[in-house]
Amino acid sequence: MAAEVATKLRAEIVEGVLAPNERITQGAVAERLEVSRLPVREALQQLAGEGLVSLERDVGARVTPLDPKDLIETYIVREALEPVLTESAARRIDAEQLAALRAINDESEVCAEREDIDGYLAVDRRLHGGIFAVADLPRVQAVITGTFATAERYRRAFSILPHRLETSVVEHRMILDAIERGAAEDAGELHRIHIRRTRLTLSEHPELFSRGGDDG
Amino acid sequence: MAAEVATKLRAEIVEGVLAPNERITQGAVAERLEVSRLPVREALQQLAGEGLVSLERDVGARVTPLDPKDLIETYIVREALEPVLTESAARRIDAEQLAALRAINDESEVCAEREDIDGYLAVDRRLHGGIFAVADLPRVQAVITGTFATAERYRRAFSILPHRLETSVVEHRMILDAIERGAAEDAGELHRIHIRRTRLTLSEHPELFSRGGDDG
DNA sequence: ATCGCTGGGATTAGATCCAATCTGTGAGCT
């Protein structure tokens, strides 16, 4: 039950339903989701571990604000770890798994053409998830997935910028090509570059952080 | 309160007081530490996040067993992220901070000479913690410190092997030297090698994992 | 004799209750 509450709150934070710096009281959430305060409490601790909310003893939780320094740190973690998974996946993948990843990437191209940001981000999650599953490094994967929601908060603001989805699609295809030809290190390096480019582009747009200074 | 319980349980797992695969019941811990079961529950969730215990719904927690694959994953995370912190620290450090790190490393040499494993590991933690503090990347640091307890479980078994402490001391001094001469990338690379060597040496001794198959 | 099933004890998950702490408003003082 705590898990469901965490999932719901996570989505609300990522989607901006809960604004940065907004206070989250256990009682309000409990009433809204029709559960007791206990699962809410546990969910908030989980989200605090992911950095989505900040907890202060005897005060409560508030939505962690977006800020450039935090963005950089989140992407440092992804940049250091995701290539490891991609490289491992490239060494282990079989034809069937590769075909499945190709299919997912094809879907993402459709979303990109339609400028369907929500759809694209969802498919993108599945693509990365598919690669991670093949890599079979659950512990490393857990660290990365822990940063996903935060990363998506930044990307969601970022994707509003025009013409970025196509760039992403091309980079994904390059990674899959490298995996297909068995160039594990290349695949990892391409993934690393992909993440770094995303981070640098995001960093160039500090105006994305200004809104959301909402202080209840 | 939950934090204190987590700290205590973490120490007991690392020190082997709680054996691998041993079941941890909320009630028993609550009674032993003279708190209610609620903080124990929260502590166990925290420890599950660090991978020290495995939770199963409606069943409870048990101490995660040591195993070679998990060791590799833990060290992959450290190898990818700690050099980033070291490099950042090298770029930001001032003379006073450097002197403090030198002092800590001197302490570690004393422990190494005395073959004082517990003392050495404690000082080692302080050294790494000191470097991390200078790096000023709290989010990255949080990920690494989350892996620390697990890494220490393996190291603790490892340090029983003779003559390893001295190697470690030398490597630490090399890292500090690189930091002192402002060679940030060298410092990071040396740190990476330091971690990788530790991991490889550990992997060469699978017998360290055999004990602890204790299934309460 | 071994396997499967049932019932009781143990254990966890969730709800409710209570005490301690914080926040914020408003009165009183300078």
Next chain:
DNA sequence: AGCTCACAGATTGGATCTAATCCCAGCGAT
């Protein structure tokens, strides 16, 4: 008028209570 302090309401953290689930011993059937 502005600041300080105190009190009341709100909120969290911890304890206790209840229901659901699991584990396991013991019994019966094959």
